[in-house]
Amino acid sequence: MSRSVISKRPSWPRWARRGLMENIATALIAIGFLMLFQPFALSLYTYSFITMLAGTVMFIIVSKFPE
Amino acid sequence: MLNRTAENVARATPEPLARKVRGISDKGLAWLFISPTILLLLAINIFPLFWAIYLSFTNFRANRPNEVVKNLGFANYQRILGDQDIWIAMQTTAHFVFWTILLQTLIGFTLAWLIDRKFRGHAFWTTLILVPMMLSPAVVGNFWRFLYEPQIGLFSYVISFVSGIPPTSIQMLSNVSLAPWSIIIVDTWMWTPYVMLICLAGLRSIPEYIYEAAEVDRASNWRQFWSITLPMALPFIMLAVLFRGIENFKMFDMVNLLTGGGPGSTTEVASITLKRQAFESWRTGYSSAFAIILFVAVFGLANIYVKALNKVKQR
Numbered sequence: 001m002s003r004s005v006i007s008k009r010p011s012w013p014r015w016a017r018r019g020l021m022e023n024i025a026t027a028l029i030a031i032g033f034l035m036l037f038q039p040f041a042l043s044l045y046t047y048s049f050i051t052m053l054a055g056t057v058m059f060i061i062v063s064k065f066p067e
Numbered sequence: 068m069l070n071r072t073a074e075n076v077a078r079a080t081p082e083p084l085a086r087k088v089r090g091i092s093d094k095g096l097a098w099l100f101i102s103p104t105i106l107l108l109l110a111i112n113i114f115p116l117f118w119a120i121y122l123s124f125t126n127f128r129a130n131r132p133n134e135v136v137k138n139l140g141f142a143n144y145q146r147i148l149g150d151q152d153i154w155i156a157m158q159t160t161a162h163f164v165f166w167t168i169l170l171q172t173l174i175g176f177t178l179a180w181l182i183d184r185k186f187r188g189h190a191f192w193t194t195l196i197l198v199p200m201m202l203s204p205a206v207v208g209n210f211w212r213f214l215y216e217p218q219i220g221l222f223s224y225v226i227s228f229v230s231g232i233p234p235t236s237i238q239m240l241s242n243v244s245l246a247p248w249s250i251i252i253v254d255t256w257m258w259t260p261y262v263m264l265i266c267l268a269g270l271r272s273i274p275e276y277i278y279e280a281a282e283v284d285r286a287s288n289w290r291q292f293w294s295i296t297l298p299m300a301l302p303f304i305m306l307a308v309l310f311r312g313i314e315n316f317k318m319f320d321m322v323n324l325l326t327g328g329g330p331g332s333t334t335e336v337a338s339i340t341l342k343r344q345a346f347e348s349w350r351t352g353y354s355s356a357f358a359i360i361l362f363v364a365v366f367g368l369a370n371i372y373v374k375a376l377n378k379v380k381q382r
């Protein structure tokens with residue numbers, strides 16, 4: 001008698017894995033940081049803080065996600 | 068011997084106290100030991116942070132403590148993020164951060180690479196190179212001010228000797244175009260050893276057998292450098308760059324001692340602007356909002372730093 005092995009699907013969605021999400025958060029922080037220091041457009045400087053904040057908060061949250 | 072001492076201590080402990088201690092679990096005991104540190108951290112780090120966040124939404128002025136404090140919402144943040152002067156201060160900071168990091172990384176890595184050759188007396192040279200890093204920034208700032216003196220300064224004398232320009236016309240700290248570079252030179256002089264130390268750790272972690280295999284494959288020294296040395300030392304270089312980036316972003320002491328933000332506002336970095344707003348204009352709420360913006364930037368960088376550090380650990 002052969003027993004079929006059914007692999008259990010992981011409940012955590014693949015797109016929400018820590019590695020990918022951390023990379024997105026890091027990119028957001030880096031973009032925000034560049035926006036804060038660039039000398040080209042005042043509007044970019046204005047939105048730099050919110051971008052950095054979003055990246056930082058996202059990083060704190062997603063660093064708790066499973067690998 | 069040690070057991071006997073422990074027994075004596077146990078016997079000397081008063082019975083009521085001993086009974087109390089016996090009743091505490093391991094976890095409880097651990098909490099008992101770390102609670103003073105936690106309380107101290109809460110008092111000097113966490114509480115001021117939350118207090119600054121609260122103040123950043125108000126019009127509070129520290130020189131008028133009895134005035135009614137009004138809630139301004141995000142007005143302080145909006146004002147800062149639309150302020151042309153603060154934007155320029157940020158660009159000045161970026162200028163410092165970029166050049167100091169570039170110079171420190173290039174010189175630091177080159178020094179580390181040379182010291183890793185393990186020539187005769189390399190330990191002595193390593194110690195000598197590390198000296199500037201061990202000095203206090205206040206001391207460094209003061210003696211570089213003397214070195215930059217146009218009349219009596221050694222720096223001006225050396226530049227004059229090499230270039231033929233009269234030393235009195237080399238005004239490093241009061242010339243608009245030279246003042247930013249005078250700070251970059253001092254910061255590079257002081258912190259290159261730190262970058263060198265991190266890079267040296269990276270170079271020493273590369274296993275010798277990889278080079279031996281490359282030798283067998285007849286790889287040239289240049290090829291070995293680009294294909295082995297640089298990629299394997301890169302996480303450490305990144306770490307040094309991030310760490311110096313975070314530190315230089317907050318640079319205050321050196322600028323304050325050397326130029327104080329001048330001449331005009333050519334060397335007015337973000338931290339100097341923050342100090343002026345907080346303790347000269349007494350706009351505490353406004354400067355708190357500015358401090359929070361800088362905090363988020365540094366905190367974001369610190370997150371990237373931790374991520375890079377974990378990558379280095381996984382190697």
